[in-house]
Amino acid sequence: MNCPSCAEPLSPGAAFCEACGTPVGAAAPAAPAAAADVAAEAAPFDLTTATAVPGRAAPGAVRPCLQCGGAVGPDGYCESCGSKQPSERDHFGEAPADWVAGVCDRGIRHSRNEDAMALFATGDRAVLVVLDGVSNTDDSHLASLAGARAARDALVVPLPSGMGTADSRAAAVTRTFAAAVDGAQKAIVALTPEGSAQPPSATFSAVVVEGRTGAGGARLHVANIGDSRSYWLPDAGAGVQLTVDDSVAQVQIAAGASRKEAEQGPQGHAITRWLGIDAPDLAPRVASLDVTGPGWVLNCSDGLWNYASEPQELTDQVAAAATSDPQALALALVAFANGRGGQDNITAVLARIDAPAGAPADPGAADPGHNAATADEGETDG
Amino acid sequence: MAEFDATVYQNEFLPDGGTDVNAIVTVTCTGAGSAVTSGGGASAGEIIIVDTSGSMGPSTMAAARQAASTAVGEILDGVWFAVIAGSDRAMLAYPPVSSGPGMVRMSAQTRAEAQDAISRFVGSGGTAMSTWLDLAGQLFSSVEGVTQRHAILLTDGENREDAGKLDTAIQRATGYFQCDCRGAGTDWQVEEVRRISQALLGTVDIIPTPETMVEQFRAMMQASMSRGVADAQLRVWTPQGAQILFVRQVAPTVEDLTTRRTDVNPLTGAYPTGAWADESRDYHVGVRVAAKAIGQEQLAARVQLAIGDDVITQALVKATWSGDSELTAKIDQQVAHYTGQTELAEMIQEGLAAKAAGDEATATTKLGRAVQLAAATGNDEATSKLRKVVDVDDEREGTVRLKRAVAKADEMALDTASTKTTRIKK
Numbered sequence: 001m002n003c004p005s006c007a008e009p010l011s012p013g014a015a016f017c018e019a020c021g022t023p024v025g026a027a028a029p030a031a032p033a034a035a036a037d038v039a040a041e042a043a044p045f046d047l048t049t050a051t052a053v054p055g056r057a058a059p060g061a062v063r064p065c066l067q068c069g070g071a072v073g074p075d076g077y078c079e080s081c082g083s084k085q086p087s088e089r090d091h092f093g094e095a096p097a098d099w100v101a102g103v104c105d106r107g108i109r110h111s112r113n114e115d116a117m118a119l120f121a122t123g124d125r126a127v128l129v130v131l132d133g134v135s136n137t138d139d140s141h142l143a144s145l146a147g148a149r150a151a152r153d154a155l156v157v158p159l160p161s162g163m164g165t166a167d168s169r170a171a172a173v174t175r176t177f178a179a180a181v182d183g184a185q186k187a188i189v190a191l192t193p194e195g196s197a198q199p200p201s202a203t204f205s206a207v208v209v210e211g212r213t214g215a216g217g218a219r220l221h222v223a224n225i226g227d228s229r230s231y232w233l234p235d236a237g238a239g240v241q242l243t244v245d246d247s248v249a250q251v252q253i254a255a256g257a258s259r260k261e262a263e264q265g266p267q268g269h270a271i272t273r274w275l276g277i278d279a280p281d282l283a284p285r286v287a288s289l290d291v292t293g294p295g296w297v298l299n300c301s302d303g304l305w306n307y308a309s310e311p312q313e314l315t316d317q318v319a320a321a322a323t324s325d326p327q328a329l330a331l332a333l334v335a336f337a338n339g340r341g342g343q344d345n346i347t348a349v350l351a352r353i354d355a356p357a358g359a360p361a362d363p364g365a366a367d368p369g370h371n372a373a374t375a376d377e378g379e380t381d382g
Numbered sequence: 383m384a385e386f387d388a389t390v391y392q393n394e395f396l397p398d399g400g401t402d403v404n405a406i407v408t409v410t411c412t413g414a415g416s417a418v419t420s421g422g423g424a425s426a427g428e429i430i431i432v433d434t435s436g437s438m439g440p441s442t443m444a445a446a447r448q449a450a451s452t453a454v455g456e457i458l459d460g461v462w463f464a465v466i467a468g469s470d471r472a473m474l475a476y477p478p479v480s481s482g483p484g485m486v487r488m489s490a491q492t493r494a495e496a497q498d499a500i501s502r503f504v505g506s507g508g509t510a511m512s513t514w515l516d517l518a519g520q521l522f523s524s525v526e527g528v529t530q531r532h533a534i535l536l537t538d539g540e541n542r543e544d545a546g547k548l549d550t551a552i553q554r555a556t557g558y559f560q561c562d563c564r565g566a567g568t569d570w571q572v573e574e575v576r577r578i579s580q581a582l583l584g585t586v587d588i589i590p591t592p593e594t595m596v597e598q599f600r601a602m603m604q605a606s607m608s609r610g611v612a613d614a615q616l617r618v619w620t621p622q623g624a625q626i627l628f629v630r631q632v633a634p635t636v637e638d639l640t641t642r643r644t645d646v647n648p649l650t651g652a653y654p655t656g657a658w659a660d661e662s663r664d665y666h667v668g669v670r671v672a673a674k675a676i677g678q679e680q681l682a683a684r685v686q687l688a689i690g691d692d693v694i695t696q697a698l699v700k701a702t703w704s705g706d707s708e709l710t711a712k713i714d715q716q717v718a719h720y721t722g723q724t725e726l727a728e729m730i731q732e733g734l735a736a737k738a739a740g741d742e743a744t745a746t747t748k749l750g751r752a753v754q755l756a757a758a759t760g761n762d763e764a765t766s767k768l769r770k771v772v773d774v775d776d777e778r779e780g781t782v783r784l785k786r787a788v789a790k791a792d793e794m795a796l797d798t799a800s801t802k803t804t805r806i807k808k
Contacts, residue, residue: 068622075684075698080649082621082671082681108677339675 066091089113089141093327097121099212101326102128102349105334107303108342110135115301115345116144116202118152124213127155128349130228131184132203132301134274135345143191143200147184147275154180155208159221174286177223180206181284185275192277201276203228204284205243207299209351217292218353223284226271227302228347231311233318234295239311244285246273263309269302293353296329303346304337326350384414384611384658386687388697391716395702395709396673402627403669403682405699406716410662415610417530418458427462427485427528428606429518429559430454432475433537433566434467438505442538442566445592449599451497453534456603457488462528464521465496468535469507470542472517475499484521485528511541511578512551519555530612530657531559533582534602536595538566541574548574556581560656562602564589565798568790572797573735580637583656587798590791609657611689619650619684620669627668629653632720634663635801636727652688664805666720667699676705715806719759723803726755726764730800734771734793737784746772746784754780761804767796 063085065072070080077084086106090113095101100121106113114133120126131148133140160172184204192199203226212218222230224243227250233239244250248270249262262268273280291297296318308314321332333348392405417426432450434443450465457463462485465476476499477486486492514535522531541548555561561582563575566589579586585602589595616639620626629651631637643651655663669682683699704710733748749772756764757777768774770792772782 070622073684075681075696077681077684077698078621079619080622082624084679084681338677342677 063088086113089145093330094119095327097123097126099326099352099354100126100128100350101330102130102299102347103327103330103334104347105303105338105342105345107344107346108338110343110345112141113345114141114144114202115303115347116141116148117299117347117349118145118148119349120152120156121351124211125158126207126209126212126297126351127152128207128209128230128297128299128351129155129180129184130203130205130299130301130347130349131275132226132228132303132345132347134201134203134271134276137198137200137276138193138196139191140200140202143188143276144202146187146191147202147204150183150187151180151204151206154183155206159208159210170286170288173221173288177206177221177284177286178282181223181225181275181282185279185282188275189277196277199277201274201278202226203271203301204275205230205299205301206284207242207297207349207351209297209353212351212353215356217290217356219288219290220297221286221288223286225273225275225279225282225284227269229300229302229305231298231300231314232289232291232295233298233311233315234291234293239295239315240289241311242287242289245271246285247271259309263306291353292356294355295353296326297351297353298333299347299349300333301345301347303342303344304333304348306344307337307340324352326352385412386410386614386695387412388685388687388695390685390697390699391714392699393710393712393714393717394679394700395704395706395712397707397710398676398703398705399673400701400703400710401670401673403671403699403701404714404717404721405667405683405685406632406714406720407665407667407685407697407699408662409616409665409687409695411611411658412660413610414608414658414660416458417607417609418460419610425460425462425527426530426532426607426609426612427464427522427525428457428603429464429466429485429521429531429533431466431468431472431514431518431533431535432500432503433469433509433539434473434503434505434507435469435509435539436506437509437539437569438566441592443503443505445595446536446566447500447503449536449595450500450503452596453599453603454493454496454500456600456607457493458607459488459490461488461607462486462525463488463492463496465500466514466517466521467503468509468511468514468537469505470510470513471507472510472513474517474521475503482524484524508542509537509539510543510547511535511537512543512547515548515551515555515561515578518561519558522559530609532606532609532657533559533561534599534606535561535563535575535578536566536589536599537563537570537575539569540571549577552578552581557654560584562586562606564595564598564602565794566592566595568794572794576798583637583654585635588791588794590795605659606657608659611658613689614655614658614694615652615688616655616665617646617650617652617684617686617688617693618667619686621671621681622649623672624682625670626651627670628666629668630666630724631655632664632666632724633803633805634661636724636803637801639665655687664716664720666717666724669699671701674701674703676703678703719806720803722755722759723761726752726759726761727800727803729755730764730768730796734797737793742784746782749784750780750782752780753777753782759804760806761802763799763802763804764796767792767799771796 065078067083068081090106129152131144133144205224205228208221222242227245227247230242248267252262330348337346464485467473467475476496562584563579628640639653679702682701686693686696729752737745775781
C-alpha cells in the first residue's frame, strides 16, 4: 500500500504516512466534525513569525495567543490577530534556567505532535531529553512525553565524576544513561494499549551538561537511540554532531553513500533502533565531549535537522537568529523548520555555554576526535 | 424561542501572497414564531401609509382602499397599529386621536373602525413623503414597548419636496423602523422609493395595475406578521490590521451593508438586518488580510448573528495559504454565483439609468452584460424581465439591442426586481 498523498510505501497498518504525515486508513478523517475544537485540528500554527514566548499555563487557564499575546476565543482562534492556537501538546516550551530552553512543536504537515522533550537545569548542570514518537504507532504522543519525563528524572542526579579512572567513570555514565533509557522504556511500555498492533515507540536522545561554570569548560555527555540528534555548535569554528543515528541512512553513509543522498532517499527516515515494547535492544550509543564556550548545545528531532543536517547548516541558522536567549533561539529554529515546510514534528532544545570567566573565547573549539570518551559502539562522525 | 444557524461557503485556500478572502455565510432562522409571540414583553407595531395625493386616480384609489383594508385584516390581534393618509402632509387616519399614544392594539372592533376610516380615503393635495415617514416614527415612539416596528408605504407619484428633505427623514427613520414600499402605476420614481426601502430594510416593487394590489398588500403584511424576531444584527469580527472590503446581503436580495457598520469594538462591526421570520439569508463578506507564509492558517472573520448584546450563532471564515494551485485556483461556487448576481443588479440599474439619460451605447453594453449574467447564474426572472426591454442576439456573448418601444412598467419592473437573487443548490 502506498500513501495516497505522496505515493511513498506505507508500513502495514500505518495510521500516518511516515514520509509526508498524511493520515491514512483509520486515522484519515472521515468527515469534519461540526463543532470542531480547532486546537485539535490538523492545521498549522504560524510559528515563523511568532513573537510571544511560549510557556506552560496554569492548568485550566487559556494561554494567551502565541502570535500576539492577545486573548484566545472559545473557538480556538486569537480574538485579536485571528491566529489559530495550537493545543498545549502541539506546541509547548520549557525554560528551566536562563541558559536552557526548548520548544516542541507539531510542525505543519503532521496532525499531532508526537515529539516530546523534558528539561532540567540548575546554574551549572542541565539535562536535555528529546523523544520523537514514531508516527505510525498508537498513542505515541502520550508515550513519548511520558518517556521523556521519566528519562529526565533519571538523569537529574549528577553523574559520577572525580573518582576512579576515566574508563570507570565512562562505564558509570553509560550505566546512568542505561537507567534513563530503562525509565523511558518502562513509561512507554506502561502506555502501550493491550494487544496493540502498532505499539507506541520513540527515539531517544539525551544530553547532560556538567561543569558549565567551571574554569576548564563544560563536559557534555550524550546518549541516543534512533535518529534524534545532539550537536555542539560553537560561536566560532566548526560544529559537530555528537550522536550517530540508528537509521538506514546512517548504514548507507557508513557504506559510502553521501549524507544528502542517504538522508533524502526512500529509506532515509527508517530507524533501525527505537524504544517501545517491540524495541530490538535498549543499549544507547553514548559519547562525551569537553567543550569550551561560547557556543550552543542543541538536542533536536529530525523535524529540525531534516532542513539542516550538517553542523554548519545549523550553525548558520543559529547565527541568523542572532540571539543569546535559548528560548528565542529555540523558537527561531522551530520557525526555520516550519518555514521550510514543517514536514515533521519539530523539537529544538538548547543550552548556552558561555566562555569561561576570564578566558578568551577559544575559536578552535574542541576536537571530538581527541576528547570524546566513547563507549559502546558510539563514535562521533563530525 | 427562535434559533439561528450560520454556515460558511468559501474556498479558504489562498495562493502565496494572496490577501483577499471571500465567503458566503448563510444564516437560517427557525422557530421565529410570529409578530405576537416575539416575547420578552416586546410587541410589534404596524403602520400602513397610503398615498392620498390628488394624483391617485379613482381606480387606483379604490384599489388602494381595498388593499389597505386587506392589509389591516391580516394584522394579528394584539399587534399595535395605525393608518396614515399621506399627501403634502401626513394625516393620522386611524386611530382618531390628537394626543397620547397614536397606535391601538388590533381587535375585531379596531379592525372594523380602521377599515371604515380607510373606506373614506379620497385623493387630494401633493406628495411630501418626508412628512409621512416622520409621522410614522412619531406614532411608533408614542407607544411604549413597541420594539418590532414595520410600515407599508404605497405611493403613486414622485416626491414633491425640496431636495434633501426626504433624505433627512429617511435618516431619522433608519434603524428605527422597517418599511416595505410599493409604487402604483408608472409615475413614481424607482430610485427614490428604493432609497426608502433599502435604508429601512424593506422591499420595493411595482404594482403596475390596480388588480394586483390587494394580493401584494396581503403578502407583505403576512410576511411581516410571520417575523417573530424583532431585530437582529450581523456582526463581523476581523483580525487586527485586516480590512473589510464589503459586507452584502446577497439573498433573497442584494443589499450592500458595508457603509452601515456601527462599531461594537475596534475589531467588530454590527450591520442591521431587521426582523426575521423562519427564513434564510445569505451574506457575502470580503476581507483583506495580511498575507502569510504557505501552510499557515488564520481566521479571517467571525460572522455572527446577534440579538441585542447576545451572539446567537457564529461562523468562521478562514484563510489558509497554500502552494497547491489546484486548491487555490478554485472559486467557491456560492461566491461565484453571488458575485455574478451582485454584478447583475448593478448592470441592470446602471443600464437603465444610462438608457434614461439617453446614453444608448452604455445602456446596450450594461444590459447586454446583465443578460449574460442572468443566463449564467440561472436568474430566470431577471432574464424574462430583461427580454421585455432588450432584444437578445446572443445570450452567452451578451449581445443585445435596445427595444424601440418599451412599456414603462416593464422597465420599472426590471429595475425593482434587479436586486432579487436566485439561489443555487447547496
